[in-house]
Amino acid sequence: MFIKNLKNVVSLNDIKISTVSSGIKDKSCQDDDLLLIELDQGASIAGVFTKSLTSSAPVNHCKHNLKSSKSPSVRAIIVNSGNANAFTGKVGDETVLNVSNYLSKKLNCNLNQIYTASTGVIGEQLDSEIIINGINKMRPAEKPDWLKAANAIRTTDTFSKLVSRKCHIDNVEIDIVGIAKGSGMIAPDMATMLGFVFTNANLPSNILQQLLKSANEKSFNSITVDSDTSTSDTVLLTATKKAKHKIIDNYNDKSLQNFKKTLNNVMLDLAKLVVKDGEGASKFITINVVGAVSKISAKKIAFSIANSPLVKTAIAGEDANWGRIIMAIGKSGEYAERDKIKIFIGDELVTNNGLVYENYSEVNATNHLKKDKIQITVDIGVGKGLATVYTCDLTHKYIEINADYRS
Numbered sequence: 034m035f036i037k038n039l040k041n042v043v044s045l046n047d048i049k050i051s052t053v054s055s056g057i058k059d060k061s062c063q064d065d066d067l068l069l070i071e072l073d074q075g076a077s078i079a080g081v082f083t084k085s086l087t088s089s090a091p092v093n094h095c096k097h098n099l100k101s102s103k104s105p106s107v108r109a110i111i112v113n114s115g116n117a118n119a120f121t122g123k124v125g126d127e128t129v130l131n132v133s134n135y136l137s138k139k140l141n142c143n144l145n146q147i148y149t150a151s152t153g154v155i156g157e158q159l160d161s162e163i164i165i166n167g168i169n170k171m172r173p174a175e176k177p178d179w180l181k182a183a184n185a186i187r188t189t190d191t192f193s194k195l196v197s198r199k200c201h202i203d204n205v206e207i208d209i210v211g212i213a214k215g216s217g218m219i220a221p222d223m224a225t226m227l228g229f230v231f232t233n234a235n236l237p238s239n240i241l242q243q244l245l246k247s248a249n250e251k252s253f254n255s256i257t258v259d260s261d262t263s264t265s266d267t268v269l270l271t272a273t274k275k276a277k278h279k280i281i282d283n284y285n286d287k288s289l290q291n292f293k294k295t296l297n298n299v300m301l302d303l304a305k306l307v308v309k310d311g312e313g314a315s316k317f318i319t320i321n322v323v324g325a326v327s328k329i330s331a332k333k334i335a336f337s338i339a340n341s342p343l344v345k346t347a348i349a350g351e352d353a354n355w356g357r358i359i360m361a362i363g364k365s366g367e368y369a370e371r372d373k374i375k376i377f378i379g380d381e382l383v384t385n386n387g388l389v390y391e392n393y394s395e396v397n398a399t400n401h402l403k404k405d406k407i408q409i410t411v412d413i414g415v416g417k418g419l420a421t422v423y424t425c426d427l428t429h430k431y432i433e434i435n436a437d438y439r440s
Contacts, residue, residue, distance in 0.1 A: 045208050045233055047073055047273055050177040052185040055167030057159070058115030065185040067167040068112040070229070071140065076273050078107040078148065079241035081249045083266035089119035091149040092267055094129045098145040105238045107271055108142040110229065111149050111164070114186050114214070117265045118151040118159040131161035136168070150227050150267045152214060153188055183212040186227055190214050194306040200295035203288050205278040207234050211299045215307040228253060228268035228303055234292060235274040236281060243284045244296055245270040252300035255332075256423045257339045258311040268300075308423045313430025316348055316402075318423065321410040325418035330367040332420035334413065337365035345427035348407055353398035355383045362411060373414030378402065 049071040058066045080099055082092050099105050111132060118125045133147040140146075151159065174181075183193035197210040215226030236244075245268065253268060281288060309317050320339050325331035338344055338361040347354040358376055362369055372387035379401030382390045401407065407426075 048177050049173040051171035051173040052181045053167045066114045068185040070110045077238040078271045079245045080269045089265045090125035090129045091151045101145045108140050108146040115153040116159045117153045117155045119155045128161040186214040196302045198295045200291045203278040213303040230270045233273045233275045236272045248297045248300045252304035256304045311425035313428040314425035316426040318407045320422045323419040324413040326416040327418040331418040334365045335422035337361045339422045339424035349426035349428045351402040375412040377410040
């Protein structure tokens with residue numbers, strides 16, 4: 034179980050959290066699989082989603098809500114695990130609509146203030162009555178229990194993912210807390226991954242959207258477990274607007290600097306936890322690419338390395354087979370010159386001037402690969418573009434988990 038700064042979560046008590054075991058995962062399973070988060074009227078919201086062309090019904094509903102108003106607001110977020118409600122046709126859309134209608138009447142709010150998210154098996158129908166019955170059984174805790182919330186959205190996750198931080202806007206203390214789920218089908222744009230971040234900052238939805246898009250690019254869009262992009266990726270950022278700082282209507286307002294940094298850290302920590310929980314993973318890998326012709330090029334090269342099954346299995350086997358890294362750089366399609374490429378495994382320089390570096394020590398490189406945290410740095414040597422991507426190794430356990438996923 035990974036929790037960061039949980040003791041600092043003290044000022045978001047106006048948010049109500051309810052969880053229940055509804056039977057979506059398995060009628061015999063007693064684990065909570067349904068999460069309801071209620072916010073007071075006026076809370077603002079922003080979202081980023083999968084770019085999959087087969088996106089789920091909940092994703093499409095959230096996108097529609099955000100587009101339906103110039104200043105989107107939120108009263109509730111309902112999340113289920115165990116069923117993705119993806120590739121379920123019009124019936125899947127009706128499920129989302131039925132649940133949203135029920136909640137909007139229950140909370141006396143507009144339909145477009147209800148946001149939904151689902152994760153789990155693709156292609157199985159999700160019965161709206163199960164969710165509605167689950168909602169009727171819920172009783173919100175006196176204070177928000179973020180750990181229970183993080184637990185309720187897990188599928189193959191082996192631990193809960195919860196991060197919180199404090200910061201300031203104009204000397205006013207601000208809280209940020211985030212939960213996430215994900216361990217497989219993880220690739221940028223984004224993944225079989227859900228993330229929900231909450232703050233008491235008084236920020237409108239248009240500012241939140243810019244903040245979220247920027248933070249997401251450096252976090253959830255910079256991780257990969259297995260290169261597979263899911264139908265269900267959803268990250269929502271909401272603000273209760275309870276903090277008593279000045280109104281901010283400009284993304285570049287200097288008062289936001291500390292908040293931006295803290296939000297970026299919260300989301301990056303959550304993203305790293307997703308990688309650390311990669312299905313079957315035994316090693317956390319950071320891939321730094323520098324000296325590319327552009328930032329975009331650097332990121333493509335980094336992902337080419339991070340997504341290579343040959344690179345990932347070599348690292349799992351603690352084999353310093355750097356030729357696989359060279360292969361991955363070449364297949365990226367990005368500009369590189371052979372004689373300018375430098376590869377480092379940890380601090381060990383491997384290649385230089387188009388050859389194996391004359392003082393390269395495979396023993397040192399192998400010793401680095403025996404660690405739990407691995408760092409690979411590639412200097413392309415043709416520009417100033419740089420990027421960092423996070424991934425994990427690929428082990429026999431990954432096959433076991435995904436071979437039995439529906440069993």
